[in-house]
Every structure is written in C-alpha cells, then in structure tokens.
Amino acid sequence: xxxxxxxQAKPFVVLGIxxxxxxxxxxxxxxxxxxxxxxxxxxxQVTASYARDLQEYWVERTHSNKELMEAGRELRHVYAGYxxxxxxxxxxxxxxxxxxxxxxxxxxxxYRFEPARVAQRDLSGWWQKxxxxxxxxxGIPAGAxxxxxxxxxxxxxxxxxxxxxxxxxxxxxVRLAATIENDTRPVSYQGGDNPPLILARGIVEFVxxxxxxxAKDPKRLVTSGLGGVFPPGLTIGYITxxxxxxxxxxxxxxxxxxxxxxxxxxxxxxxxxxxE
Amino acid sequence: MHRRWxxxxxxxxxxxxxxxxxxxxxxxxGAYLFVGGLLVAFAAxxxxxxNGLTATLLLGLCxxxxxxxxxxxxxxxxxxxxIIIYHLRTRLPREETVIGxxxxxxxxxxxxxxxxxxxxxxHPAAGAAxxxxxxxxxxxxxxxxxxxxxxxxxxxxxxxxxxxxxxEESHRPF
Numbered sequence: 001x002x003x004x005x006x007x008q009a010k011p012f013v014v015l016g017i018x019x020x021x022x023x024x025x026x027x028x029x030x031x032x033x034x035x036x037x038x039x040x041x042x043x044x045q046v047t048a049s050y051a052r053d054l055q056e057y058w059v060e061r062t063h064s065n066k067e068l069m070e071a072g073r074e075l076r077h078v079y080a081g082y083x084x085x086x087x088x089x090x091x092x093x094x095x096x097x098x099x100x101x102x103x104x105x106x107x108x109x110x111y112r113f114e115p116a117r118v119a120q121r122d123l124s125g126w127w128q129k130x131x132x133x134x135x136x137x138x139g140i141p142a143g144a145x146x147x148x149x150x151x152x153x154x155x156x157x158x159x160x161x162x163x164x165x166x167x168x169x170x171x172x173x174v175r176l177a178a179t180i181e182n183d184t185r186p187v188s189y190q191g192g193d194n195p196p197l198i199l200a201r202g203i204v205e206f207v208x209x210x211x212x213x214x215a216k217d218p219k220r221l222v223t224s225g226l227g228g229v230f231p232p233g234l235t236i237g238y239i240t241x242x243x244x245x246x247x248x249x250x251x252x253x254x255x256x257x258x259x260x261x262x263x264x265x266x267x268x269x270x271x272x273x274x275x276e
Numbered sequence: 277m278h279r280r281w282x283x284x285x286x287x288x289x290x291x292x293x294x295x296x297x298x299x300x301x302x303x304x305x306g307a308y309l310f311v312g313g314l315l316v317a318f319a320a321x322x323x324x325x326x327n328g329l330t331a332t333l334l335l336g337l338c339x340x341x342x343x344x345x346x347x348x349x350x351x352x353x354x355x356x357x358x359i360i361i362y363h364l365r366t367r368l369p370r371e372e373t374v375i376g377x378x379x380x381x382x383x384x385x386x387x388x389x390x391x392x393x394x395x396x397x398x399h400p401a402a403g404a405a406x407x408x409x410x411x412x413x414x415x416x417x418x419x420x421x422x423x424x425x426x427x428x429x430x431x432x433x434x435x436x437x438x439x440x441x442x443x444e445e446s447h448r449p450f
Contacts, residue, residue, distance in 0.1 A: 008363070011325060015359040018333070022348055030347050037341035041293075048297055120296065121303035124310070125408035126395045127344050157344060165344065172399050173344070193401040196411030197306045203401060263304045 049119035111270035128171035135164045145270045150258045151235030153267050170200035177226040202255035215240045279438045284331040287431045288315045308412040313384025318431045320361035321370040324448035332358045353390045377424045
C-alpha cells in the first residue's frame with residue numbers, strides 16, 4: 001500500500017523537484033538558457049521571412065513589362081516629390097541649427113535610420129510584438145524607437161544577435177508621452193485595447209477637459225518628444241472618442257490606430273547617435 | 277532512450293513552428309492560435325514520465341525564449357499540465373484518438389487561462405483583452421479539433437520510425 005501511494009505521488013514529487021530546481025537556478029544560468037534557446041530557433045524565423053521575400057519576388061516576376069513600366073513611372077513621380085521635400089527638410093534643419101545656436105538651446109536628439117524587414121508578427125491578446133531581421137549586428141539598442149511611413153510602430157524591447165523584438169503601439173506594455181496636434185499640453189497614450197477581428201485601438205488619458213473630438217472629427221495624436229525616446233511630431237493615431245475620467249479632472253478615450261500596423265513588412269529603427 | 281524524448285520534442289517543435297507562421301499570416305485579421313494543450317497531450321498520455329516530461333520541459337523553454345513572458349512561465353505551466361494529465365491517464369483509454377483530442381482541448385483551455393492570469397498584471401483594457409482571449413481560444417480549439425488526429429498519428433509514426441515501442445514505453449514505471 002505505501003508503495004502504491006508513493007507511485008501515485010511520484011509525478012507530483014517530480015513536479016515539485018522541477019519547480020524547486022527552477023526557482024533555485026541562478027539568474028545567470030536562466031539568462032544563458034534564454035539567449036541560447038532563442039538563438040537556436042532564430043534562424044527558423046529568419047529563414048521563413050526570406051522564403052516569403054522569395055515568394056514575393058516570384059510573384060513580381062509574373063507581372064508584365066508594361067505593368068512594371070507603369071509602376072516605375074508612378075514611383076518616379078513619388079520620388080520627385082520626396083526629393084523636393086528632402087530639400088525643404090535640409091533647409092529647415094539648417095534653420096533649426098541656426099536658431100539653436102542663436103538662442104543657446106540644446107539640440108534635439110539625432111538618429112541614424114536603420115530600415116529592417118519584419119520577420120514575424122506575433123499579435124495575440126497577451127502581447128503584440130514584431131520580430132525584425134536586424135539586431136546587435138547592426139548596433140540596434142534596446143528601447144530604440146521604431147517608425148514607419150504612417151508614424152510610430154513601437155519600441156525595441158529585446159535585442160538578439162541577428163534579430164530584435166519590437167513592442168507595437170497596440171501592446172499594453174507601450175506607454176508614450178503624447179500631445180494632441182496643435183496643442184502643447186502633454187497627454188498619455190497606452191496600447192492594449194485589442195478586440196478580436198477588428199482594428200486595434202489605443203487608450204489616451206489625462207486629456208484636458210476643453211478638448212472635444214468625435215469619430216467624424218478625430219484629433220491627431222502625436223509624440224511629444226518628452227523623455228527623449230521618440231522625436232516629437234510623429235503620428236500615433238487619431239482620437240475618436242473622449243469621455244470624462246473617473247476623477248473628473250481630465251478626459252480619457254479611444255485612439256484609432258492605422259490598420260497597416262498589423263500588416264507591416266518593413267520598419268525603420270531610429271538609432272540614437274548620441275545615446276545618454 | 278534519448279530518441280524517445282528527442283523525437284517527441286522534434287515533432288512538437290515542428291508543430292509550434294508551423295503555428296507561429298500561421299499566426300504571422302493571421303495577424304492582419306486579428307486572430308491568434310495557441311495550441312499548448314496539443315503540444316503537451318501526446319507526451320503526457322503515451323510516454324513514460326521521464327521521457328515525456330523532458331520533451332515537454334524543453335518545448336516550454338523554447339517557447340519561453342521566444343515570447344515576451346517571464347522566463348519559465350511556459351515551462352512551469354506545461355510541466356503542471358503534463359503532470360496532471362499523467363496522473364489521470366490510467367483512468368482513460370489513452371490510446372484512443374478521441375480521448376487525446378478531448379485531453380488536448382481541456383489542457384489548452386487550462387493553459388490559456390493560466391497564461392492570461394500570469395500576463396494580465398496591470399492591463400489597461402482587461403475587458404477587451406479577455407474578449408480577445410476568448411475569441412482566440414475559440415479559433416484555437418477548432419484548430420486543435422481539426423489537426424489533433426493528424427498530429428497524434430504523426431508523432432506515433434515518428435516514434436515507430438525511431439524504433440520506439442510505444443506500448444512498452446507507455447507502461448514504463450519512470
């Protein structure tokens with residue numbers, strides 16, 4: 001009988017040993033295991049990403065020469081517009097530098113732009129992250145802001161040898177200091193409102209009570225530049241609904257985000273040139 | 277002896293890798309598949325404690341390394357689920373595919389609940405988050421029902437090819 005009882009309890013004894021061993025395992029060993037297991041499987045993610053690129057390439061090859069020439073012509077128009085805007089940006093940069101020198105103001109943080117392909121999207125109810133195909137091998141630091149053509153993508157949360165994890169703005173782990181366009185008062189944005197099968201939303205808090213908005217007349221939410229992580233003026237989303245918060249001093253509401261966030265294939269990491 | 281847990285780990289890792297790629301394509305439509313229950317079920321029902329638990333723990337470490345959770349979350353959740361299934365398996369006709377599917381579904385439900393309680397610390401929109409979790413759980417359970425018989429057959433065949441006697445293995449004391 002005691003032998004039978006022990007046989008029944010043996011699995012739980014084993015479980016207890018496993019749990020105890022894990023709790024007592026040094027942090028250094030756990031860190032090593034985490035890095036080791038991640039790098040063992042990283043090639044699979046990256047290979048799958050390259051396979052998708054190859055698939056897209058062969059799909060593009062099926063287009064006729066006429067379609068490709070049309071696409072090239074359209075791109076030339078867009079490129080000409082961007083060239084002019086780039087010249088304007090350079091002129092504005094020079095003007096900013098002149099004013100900073102004149103008024104003895106500190107310079108805004110400068111960045112190196114590191115474009116990266118998205119290797120994997122991992123968007124669940126628990127977390128919202130991307131894996132990009134550049135990591136420590138390109139000098140990407142943890143915490144670096146990540147942007148795309150439509151505005152803010154998120155923040156680099158973990159850097160590995162050849163890949164990096166990016167927490168999306170839809171993730172509850174991402175909280176940003178923001179302002180409403182044409183207003184200088186700071187508000188707080190946090191991700192996490194991710195209903196099933198429809199577009200993800202964000203949450204804005206500490207909005208001044210004299211700000212009004214609606215779905216027909218949304219207000220653009222942009223980064224404020226406070227904290228020095230994100231440059232100011234980048235689009236986060238559009239505030240579509242505001243209501244008085246429980247304390248009555250401010251408003252809180254919903255932020256509609258760009259649907260392209262869940263379909264991104266390429267992003268740009270802003271690597272600070274002068275990290276503090 | 278190493279073949280047994282190695283083959284089982286390889287098949288479960290393969291399934292997990294496939295599901296990761298599926299989730300990449302499902303991201304634009306706001307759906308996510310979690311098949312933790314299916315990853316644990318076969319090893320807990322059909323293998324000895326040592327070999328089955330080894331495969332389960334290794335898989336838990338792989339998933340923990342890739343996901344933004346405290347390292348060891350999936351390891352411990354999978355270990356607990358594995359032990360519970362192992363403890364109850366003598367009362368079940370565990371060679372039956374239907375039983376395997378039911379066990380996988382119930383284990384998946386428990387794992388999703390456990391993972392949600394661990395990760396929803398200070399969630400700003402807990403209501404919407406739980407709605408999303410329930411919806412994803414629904415898709416995941418349907419997915420498990422669809423592929424579990426095939427996956428169990430794959431694991432059995434892989435072990436046969438590795439010259440493992442599954443009947444003898446499942447009756448080993450440890």
